[in-house]
Amino acid sequence: MKKSNQSKRFDPSFxxxxxxxxxxxxxxxxxxxxxxxLVMSLLGLTPGA
Amino acid sequence: MNYIPYLSTIITxxxxxxxxxxYRQRGGIHLLLWSIGLLFYGIGTLTEVIxxxxxxxxxxxxxxxxxxxxxxxWLGMGSVHLLIRKxxxxxxxxxxxxxxxxxxILLVLVAPTSSPNFNTAKTVSExxxxxxxxxxFIILLTILLNIYGxxxxxGGAIYSxxxxxxxxxxxxxxxxxxxxxxxxxxxxxxxxxxxAGLTDLLYLSEFVGAILMFIGFMLATSGKSESAE
Numbered sequence: 001m002k003k004s005n006q007s008k009r010f011d012p013s014f015x016x017x018x019x020x021x022x023x024x025x026x027x028x029x030x031x032x033x034x035x036x037x038l039v040m041s042l043l044g045l046t047p048g049a
Numbered sequence: 050m051n052y053i054p055y056l057s058t059i060i061t062x063x064x065x066x067x068x069x070x071x072y073r074q075r076g077g078i079h080l081l082l083w084s085i086g087l088l089f090y091g092i093g094t095l096t097e098v099i100x101x102x103x104x105x106x107x108x109x110x111x112x113x114x115x116x117x118x119x120x121x122x123w124l125g126m127g128s129v130h131l132l133i134r135k136x137x138x139x140x141x142x143x144x145x146x147x148x149x150x151x152x153x154i155l156l157v158l159v160a161p162t163s164s165p166n167f168n169t170a171k172t173v174s175e176x177x178x179x180x181x182x183x184x185x186f187i188i189l190l191t192i193l194l195n196i197y198g199x200x201x202x203x204g205g206a207i208y209s210x211x212x213x214x215x216x217x218x219x220x221x222x223x224x225x226x227x228x229x230x231x232x233x234x235x236x237x238x239x240x241x242x243x244x245a246g247l248t249d250l251l252y253l254s255e256f257v258g259a260i261l262m263f264i265g266f267m268l269a270t271s272g273k274s275e276s277a278e
Contacts, residue, residue: 008218008219009217009218010217010218010219010220011217012214012217012220016214016220020210020214020223020227021211021214023227024207024210024211024214024227027203027207027227027230027231027234028207030234030238031199031200031203031204031207031230031234033241034199034234034237034238034241035196035199035200037241037244037245038192038195038196038199038241038244039196040245041192041244041245042189042192042193042196046244046245046246047245047246
C-alpha cells in the first residue's frame with residue numbers, strides 16, 4: 001500500500017534549508033565552467049583540445 | 050605504479066552490479082542505460098590499469114572510446130529517460146546516441162597509430178595524443194558527446210535535487226542527487242582540465258567521481274525511499 005505524500009515529507013533543518021540551494025548553485029557554476037571550457041575547446045581556443 | 054585506477058575499477062564494477070540488479074528487480078530503461086554508461090566507466094579505468102602494466106595501442110583506443118567519448122553521454126542518456134517520460138523524445142535520442150557511438154567506435158578503431166616510447170609509469174591521459182592521430186571529426190564528436198553527457202547527467206541530478214528540496218520530500222533522494230551531480234562533475238572537471246592544458250588530475254577525479262556517484266545512488270535508492278514510494 002502506498003503511503004501518503006505526507007510521509008515522504010521532511011522538516012528541513014536550518015542547514016538543509018540554507019545550505020542545499022547554496023550547494024546546488026555552486027554545482028551549477030562548476031557545470032557552467034565545464035561547459036564553457038568544452039565549448040572553447042570546440043572552437044580551438046584551449047591548448048589541450 | 051599508479052594504484053588509483055585499481056580502486057576506481059573495483060568501485061565502478063561494484064556500482065555497475067548494484068545498478069543492474071536494481072534494473073532487474075524494478076525495470077526502467079534509465080537503469081539499464083546507467084548500467085551501460087557505468088560499464089564504459091569501468092572499462093575505461095580498467096584500461097588505465099592495463100596501461101599501467103604494459104602498452105597496447107588498441108587498449109589506448111578503448112580507453113579513449115570508453116573514458117573520453119561514451120561514458121558521460123550514456124550516463125546522461127539514462128537521466129534523459131528518467132526526466133523525459135512523455136512522448137518518444139528519449140527513445141529517439143537513444144537511437145541517435147547509439148548511431149553516433151557506433152560511428153565513434155569505427156572512427157577511433159581505424160585511426161592510425163604510432164608506437165612511441167610509452168611510459169607505463171605515466172598516465173595514459175598524458176600520452177595518448179602521441180599514440181593515435183585523432184581527426185578533427187573525432188575531436189568534434191568527443192566534445193559534443195561530453196557536452197551532451199555532462200549537461201544531461203549533472204543538470205538532471207541538480208534539477209532533481211532542486212525539485213526534492215523545493216517540495217521538501219524524500220530527503221535521501223535530494224542528498225543522493227547532490228552527490229551524483231558532484232560525482233559526475235569530478236571526472237568532467239578532470240577531463241576539462243586536460244582540455245584546458247592544466248594539471249592532469251584525471252585518475253584522481255575518476256576515483257572521487259565513482260565514490261561520490263555510488264554513495265549518491267545508494268542513498269537515493271535506500272530503504273527509506275523504497276518504503277515511501
